[in-house]
Amino acid sequence: MSGMHRFYLPDAANQPGTLALRGSEAHHALHVLRIRPGERVTVLDGKGGEYSCEVRKNDPQTVEVSITAARQHAPTPCPITLLQAVPKGKLIETIIQKATELGAARVVPLLTERVILQVGDQNEARKKADKWQAVAVEAIKQCGAPYLPEILGPLTMSEFLARKEQFELPLVGSLQTGSKHPRQYFDQFRTKNKRNPKSASVWIGPEGDFTPEEYGAIESNGALPITLGPLTLRTDTAASYCLSFLNYELSAAW
Secondary structure, three states, rough: OOHHHHHHHHHHHHOOEEEEEEEHHHHHHHHOOOOOOOOOOEEEEEEEEEEEEEEEEOOOOEEEEEEEEEEOOOOOOOOOOEEEEOOOOHHHHHHHHHHOOOOOOEEEEOOOOOOOOOOOOOOHHHHHHHHHHHHHHHHHHOOOOOOEEEEEOOOEHHHOOOOOOOOOOEEEEOOOOOOOOHHHHHHHHHHHHOOOOOOOEEEEEEOOOHHHHHHHHHHOOOEEOOOOOOOOOOHHHHHHHHHHHHHHHOOOOO
């Protein structure tokens, strides 16, 4: 991806030839970056579309750009879901940012027993989801990821498990004995199926970890316990660690 300024326009594919940046994207272009006609920019639609553009016209509310080249990136062959217990403060925003950079397709913020965050009602949950999704939008503009990950509103563990979602390679970061190095599970999967998995997930606990009961529920749902090494990692470090090795294993030739 180029180093030029990037903007997010989800309906770019429906505006052939000329794109119009409005709202916060136009404000950022005009008043922060001070974009001028003739400059080149990149527009991402979050659905794999990447548009090289030239700025044509500015007005107080809109930046018009013309498409000079378009590219459609193929979707990832193995979408990764990060099931992340919500940490204290704004750390979830950092985790979402890093998850976007490391290729996660979806982040599910979880309200587990040892999570402090309280969500009052559906409206508050929706506001948090919108805020967290905006973090992912800023992250794809920064790193150039062609696909915008989906950021769900906070769910309890039982609410997520009730969805009965299935993953070909479901993992859970575990401090418990009997956990294996993640490479072992990849090797087992590849030996059995002669291919990489087509979907993967990883559960990351909060500060203080999942409770034994929560581990039981997660593993009963099929998740395989993985060790993250001899040290006790912070929850945000654990998320980055897991997404990094998943990214490596799924992109490396074998």
